[in-house]
Amino acid sequence: MAEAGISSCDLEVLACPICLDVLKDPVTLNCGHSYCMSCIAAYFDQDDQKRVYSCPLCRQTFSPRPVSGKNIMMADGVANLKRIEQHATVKQCSEDAEVFTPEYIEMDREGKRTNTYRFVSPHAGQFQCSLTNLVFVMEDKGEILYKIMPWDPRLLCGLGQMQPAGPLYNIECFEGSISQMHLPHCEILTEENKDSLAVTHFTCDNVEMLQALKVTSTHVIIGIKELSLFGLIKTIIFPDYSVQSQVLLFLRPTSIRQREKILDVHLLPLTIPVSEVQSQHKENTYFKTTSTCNLVHGREYTLCCQPEGFEVQPQGHVFECNFGSNYHPTFEVFMDVETEEFKLGVMDIFEEKEVWRTRRIILRAPSSNTDTADLRMITEFVDNHRQELIARVTSVMPVADGLRGKHMMPPEMYSGIDNARSRQTKMRLLFDVLDSGGPAVKAEFYRLIKDTEPCLVRDLESGC
Template sequence: MRFKIRKGVESSSEQSVVMFRIRRSFLSLFQASDDEEVFTPECVQRDDEDKHKTIYRRRFGMNPDVMRLQRAESSSGQSSSDYGEVFTPECVQRDDQEKHKTIYRFVCSHAGQFQCSLTSLVFVMEDEGEVLYNTVSWDSGLGQVQPAGPLYNIECSAGSVSHLHFQHCVIFSEENKDCLAVAHVTGGNVEIIQPLRVTETHVIIDIRDLSIFGLIWIKKKLGFPIKGQVLLFLRPVTVKQKILNVHLLPGNVPVSEVQRWHLDKKYIETSSKCQLFPKKQYSLCCQPEDCEVQPVSEMFELDPFGPNYHPTFEVFLDVNIEEIRLGVLETRDGKEVWKTRRILLTVAPSKGVEPPVQRRIPETEFVKTNRDKLIQRVSSVMAIADSLMSQDMINSEMYSKVRAADTREEKMRHLLDALDSGGAAVKAEFCRLLKEKEHHLVNELGPHL
């Protein structure tokens, strides 16, 4: 007799109904031994079936081995670039947080596999739940552990995360596929977790509880290149000079984390991928050649995983220079690792078109247009209110109403009322503070603010 399993999970409980011809690969899971329960199935017939056809049914809780096998089959059948549904998290800040620290928030409504568009973290969810995660510093007394990626503090109150996928920067091959593990930090203790599987892009682990996780190297010496990236930030210095900051970073450093530390600079988006050797010296190739570059060469270190992201090189430019050509070379042999390309430092307006600065959204319009969304989504209400109060931009009565409100939404309603009373200057300062504390929200609601 041949059997085949058809599995389904009832929405009202964690039980499943299995109507089966048992598939041969699962047969051993249902065979009875001396210490296993023998069951008598319910015999049922469908309305359209003849008298000789009977379906055997058993209702039971899903066997953990079956669940693990299903997840393993799903994982092994998935390509390295296909990680289910991609989402962009909400970026929130708690009232006591400094301006550089942001918490990512993902509200999941159903089971599945979900990849964060900002950090490339993948969460395998067994049920709905809210996931909060943020980067933390590696320098927390972790001994000789060598970081291979950002360190994440991950929380999920519902406990519905079953697996985590961490993006790595290894150029995948048989030689280096076993060079990574995951450090799990709890209460000052470090547990080293061996991966279930390593794909071309991610390291996959299963988890029992959430806290702090990060990729680590388990090979002391790395004799192979890694996936790198070149990030550019432009900052004005004087009316005559500007500086282009050039960052050489591992490819699994989230761009959003670097941007957060350089809010006062303009991020210049360009094709950034390259391959870099740890401990090798690199130099910049820059045209025009009279641009000053410092330092002349620099060693690429494989440990810049935050919280600070300092530039590898600085290029000093005349303020009127609108375009340069830039490349990255290995200092010793002159080999290009990031091919020379055009970098536009400004976007000149077309003839007859207003400059972007004149088409920016006024702060008064931004506050009025986005009132409902600001009430629902601004998390740093008290921090903004405190700053406005310290500058005498809202009076003590208005501030007291904000402070006394029970919910964050009510606090924000009172604060917006205070902005309406204060006029354009107060709204401008509110928008400046909001960009400083929750710039991802401002970029989403008013990119031209």
């Protein structure tokens, strides 16, 4: 029997045209188009004054407002495909790997903020991080702290014609031991390059080349004795090598006086965690894409925008496997401030073919209608009362649901909050979202807790 799998076509069919993510609580309008329940509700909310509602895709109008009932059959299809996807992903690494969502924390060391992932292994076994796809083989229970570090070119000195083939990880383990790790890669392996991958282990001034126990289509498996810096590298024999890649979209917030919207478009290797890129777009709205593409290192790409009239500014349209700490947009797209949707694709200039299929992008960015002075006061309120809010807010999930409904929280961070055991832990994770989201997200958080817990906000504002 053939192994069950899930294709990008399957995911795109079951993707919400508004958030571009796999449908969550899908609802189907009378015209036949389906959306996430929260996405279409937020879309219709903006048409309440007109009392005439339209489908974002086909523009068919409805009056009165359609009742958003859950499409049970489609929801079952989404759940089934997700089970297939999770099983296939885990099986590529190990039959026994448990998938976990790590705690995302910021640590202040010597005046510098570092984004760190934390996972507490409850027992011996194999565990796969849902954000980075790292797999840890644990001999006992223990706590793991890991983060992505910038690649210093000096680290590769003396290694010949080698270059990074994945992020550089700094890994620490407490009260337990790691016997193996599976480092994710995004190389498209062929007979010619199947032996090109290697793992380097950096300790102080020493560099150790680790022998791979096995190389799968997604991971390089190594045995380890001590921890510090680990990085995946490869031999450069064929310069035109292909890697599995992702397209990330970030819409900058617009002000009342602004006459154009700006969309940042990143072309990045698939092994770069989205959370790392999001930390550099703290005030921008992230639109998740639902499929990957294969891109060739060193080749030129361009964007296809429909209808015409959009201004595309290349910021470095030659695709390079950037595994550093600064992820600059590959393109900037400028459009009229009234633009709510358009079509976007990625074209290979050399082969004159589309490598990322043109799809409809629906933009609903939060506008900065809040006065600058009020926004500053709200931000200061949230920052100054951090400890009190963590200790006293009881309606954590309703607030998280509100932020998720406004597309101000990525699915993986929402999942981490939902899975956290204690209310205080949920609030600490929620503050990670607020810190990475910037003033606009903090303003929405303030509005939500003012609605759900007015007495608490009144007490804090009055100094009680």
